[in-house]
Amino acid sequence: MNALIEATRIASERVPNGASISVRNLSVTYGNGFTAVHDASFELDPGSICALVGVNGSGKSTIFKAIMGFVRPSAGEVRLCGMPVDEALKKNIVAYVPQSEDVDWNFPVLVETVVMMGRYGHMNFLRMPSRADRYKVDEALERVGMSAYRDRQIGELSGGQKKRVFLARSLAQEGRIILLDEPFTGIDVKTETAIIGLLRELRASGHLMLVSTHNLGSVPDFCDRVVLLNRTVLAAGPTAGVFTQANLERAFGGVLRNFQLGGRALHDDDDTRHVTVLTDDERPLVFYGDKTRKGSDGT
Amino acid sequence: MTEMLAELLVPFSYNYMMKAMWVSALVGGVCAFLSAYLMLKGWSLMGDALGHSIVPGVAAAYILGAPFAIGAFLAGILASLGMNFVKQQTRLREDAVIGLVFTSLFALGLLMASLWPTSVSIQTIVLGNILAIADEDVVQVAIIAGISLVIMVFIWKDLMVTFFDESHARSIGLNTTLLKVIFFTLLSACTVAALQTVGACLVIAMVVTPGATAYLLTDRFGRLIVISVALGVSTSFVGAYISYFLDGATGGVIVVLQTLLFLVAFYLAPKHGLLAARRRRLAPTEAIT
Numbered sequence: 001m002n003a004l005i006e007a008t009r010i011a012s013e014r015v016p017n018g019a020s021i022s023v024r025n026l027s028v029t030y031g032n033g034f035t036a037v038h039d040a041s042f043e044l045d046p047g048s049i050c051a052l053v054g055v056n057g058s059g060k061s062t063i064f065k066a067i068m069g070f071v072r073p074s075a076g077e078v079r080l081c082g083m084p085v086d087e088a089l090k091k092n093i094v095a096y097v098p099q100s101e102d103v104d105w106n107f108p109v110l111v112e113t114v115v116m117m118g119r120y121g122h123m124n125f126l127r128m129p130s131r132a133d134r135y136k137v138d139e140a141l142e143r144v145g146m147s148a149y150r151d152r153q154i155g156e157l158s159g160g161q162k163k164r165v166f167l168a169r170s171l172a173q174e175g176r177i178i179l180l181d182e183p184f185t186g187i188d189v190k191t192e193t194a195i196i197g198l199l200r201e202l203r204a205s206g207h208l209m210l211v212s213t214h215n216l217g218s219v220p221d222f223c224d225r226v227v228l229l230n231r232t233v234l235a236a237g238p239t240a241g242v243f244t245q246a247n248l249e250r251a252f253g254g255v256l257r258n259f260q261l262g263g264r265a266l267h268d269d270d271d272t273r274h275v276t277v278l279t280d281d282e283r284p285l286v287f288y289g290d291k292t293r294k295g296s297d298g299t
Numbered sequence: 300m301t302e303m304l305a306e307l308l309v310p311f312s313y314n315y316m317m318k319a320m321w322v323s324a325l326v327g328g329v330c331a332f333l334s335a336y337l338m339l340k341g342w343s344l345m346g347d348a349l350g351h352s353i354v355p356g357v358a359a360a361y362i363l364g365a366p367f368a369i370g371a372f373l374a375g376i377l378a379s380l381g382m383n384f385v386k387q388q389t390r391l392r393e394d395a396v397i398g399l400v401f402t403s404l405f406a407l408g409l410l411m412a413s414l415w416p417t418s419v420s421i422q423t424i425v426l427g428n429i430l431a432i433a434d435e436d437v438v439q440v441a442i443i444a445g446i447s448l449v450i451m452v453f454i455w456k457d458l459m460v461t462f463f464d465e466s467h468a469r470s471i472g473l474n475t476t477l478l479k480v481i482f483f484t485l486l487s488a489c490t491v492a493a494l495q496t497v498g499a500c501l502v503i504a505m506v507v508t509p510g511a512t513a514y515l516l517t518d519r520f521g522r523l524i525v526i527s528v529a530l531g532v533s534t535s536f537v538g539a540y541i542s543y544f545l546d547g548a549t550g551g552v553i554v555v556l557q558t559l560l561f562l563v564a565f566y567l568a569p570k571h572g573l574l575a576a577r578r579r580r581l582a583p584t585e586a587i588t
């Protein structure tokens with residue numbers, strides 16, 4: 001694990017102007033006076049996949065909104081690649097894969113048009129696609145395996161297919177920072193594996209991804225960093241150090257299901273280690289002794 | 300035969316008819332352009348509210364001898380401020396607030412018209428009368444519609460992204476707030492223009508029906524706009540033409556034509572029409588392709 005982190009750190013130093021997110025003492029208060037995030041700080045470097053983990057209402061989407069400039073911080077600041085948010089957005093640095101409720105599925109646009117929207121920021125003010133733009137759209141659709149669906153209206157897709165289309169859009173956008181708000185909700189294991197594979201490829205090419213998720217089980221599998229959130233940052237850093245049973249119980253309180261199995265209830269020998277299953281109702285996280293095991297689909 | 304043809308060509312020989320037909324077509328086109336967005340967002344009734352709210356402004360402009368567009372525009376702003384204020388101060392739902400504000404302003408307009416009957420023709424405002432439109436009004440309408448059309452041609456894709464997925468629009472650096480403000484300003488301006496051709500009561504049809512019809516015919520937004528504008532232009536031009544023979548009621552004719560085309564599309568549309576749905580039901584295997 002440490003070798004991997006070391007490797008990504010070295011890789012990140014090699015990427016010039018690499019993608020980075022820096023959240024410093026961020027507080028966000030909504031119009032109704034509710035402070036959803038208080039004094040949150042974390043730093044992320046290029047070539048990394050970071051999980052944003054916390055209970056419902058812990059402020060994950062709020063953090064995304066602050067990074068996108070949708071809500072103004074009441075204190076603190078967000079900087080992307082060293083720039084203020086507005087400037088970074090103008091330079092097409094950030095791509096955003098929305099939580100699916102935020103999109104109008106009845107809108108009469110085709111899959112290929114949605115992906116082409118990723119290119120708009122690179123076009124002149126008339127938004128006339130060039131041959132290069134079309135090529136990048138084809139390529140992005142190909143990479144997520146959605147080429148066959150390019151002429152479908154966007155609402156005529158399954159949930160997983162929609163997610164893949166929006167991922168293709170962020171590929172076409174060529175943003176070095178990609179924000180994914182719960183990309184795995186309502187998605188089967190096959191699609192999830194495919195998406196994770198793609199995220200890994202992007203990490204290898206120096207992208208920075210911030211992923212909010214309730215799939216605790218797959219976090220250690222593909223995220224090299226974790227930010228644990230509950231209205232403020234409880235812990236942030238390399239997965240191995242942060243994603244511990246103690247921290248998770250702190251982040252989730254009583255919400256998390258926690259099963260402990262061990263000793264003779266589980267096997268016939270005198271092995272004293274316990275199996276701890278932590279689940280936020282999606283893929284469970286399994287601790288065996290103090291080793292982390294990948295979850296097995298919640299079954 | 301030739302006599303009948305000559306009869307049919309009569310409207311083209313009158314200067315005022317040519318003016319009426321072209322102005323109607325222009326206004327119909329821009330309103331149809333806007334309708335493509337309006338009906339998608341469930342804001343259709345906003346067009347209706349605006350159409351009615353600007354009546355007192357138009358009445359005041361006529362009483363004072365000011366350009367009608369200015370009066371209408373001020374009334375439009377007053378209406379939106381009023382709606383915002385009432386919404387913030389109370390817990391009334393949006394539709395109630397819109398209904399409350401626009402009927403009040405409309406009533407005020409009617410009152411003004413009945414107090415100064417000589418300078419304001421309420422019939423003209425409510426029903427429109429493009430056949431008797433004054434030259435300076437033609438200029439105002441043409442300028443409003445022309446500018447709106449040009450702006451829309453430049454920003455239609457940005458508006459599409461903004462209305463489809465606002466967070467993405469922001470992520471590519473678009474100023475979505477500014478875009479929405481521009482859209483609603485154009486909407487108010489075009490409502491003012493449409494007032495002249497179809498009148499306050501039927502403005503709503505101009506900013507909803509063409510877009511709704513086109514929606515049934517295509518899943519591509521670019522095409523939807525082209526179809527919608529084509530419908531708006533042709534029905535408005537033909538409507539003005541036909542109203543020559545019916546003597547007046549241009550607005551009614553235009554809207555009836557638009558509705559007829561909607562019904563045709565509703566029945567025959569290749570994918571979203573009634574007929575297609577029935578065919579799919581009868582041959583369910585065909586749908587799986």
Ligand SMILES: Nc1ncnc2c1ncn2[C@@H]1O[C@H](COP(=O)(O)OP(=O)(O)OP(=O)(O)O)[C@@H](O)[C@H]1O
Nearest residue numbers: 030031032034036055056057058059060061062063
């Ligand atoms: N527009 C808003 N106005 C006021 N309060 C809000 C608004 N949006 C969110 N909140 C509040 O802020 C808190 C954080 O919300 P947020 O959407 O960031 O949670 P989340 O971590 O994304 O949750 P989930 O896992 O359910 O997506 C919640 O308590 C919510 O009620």
Ligand SMILES: [Mg+2]
Nearest residue numbers: 060061099181
């Ligand atoms: Mg959320």
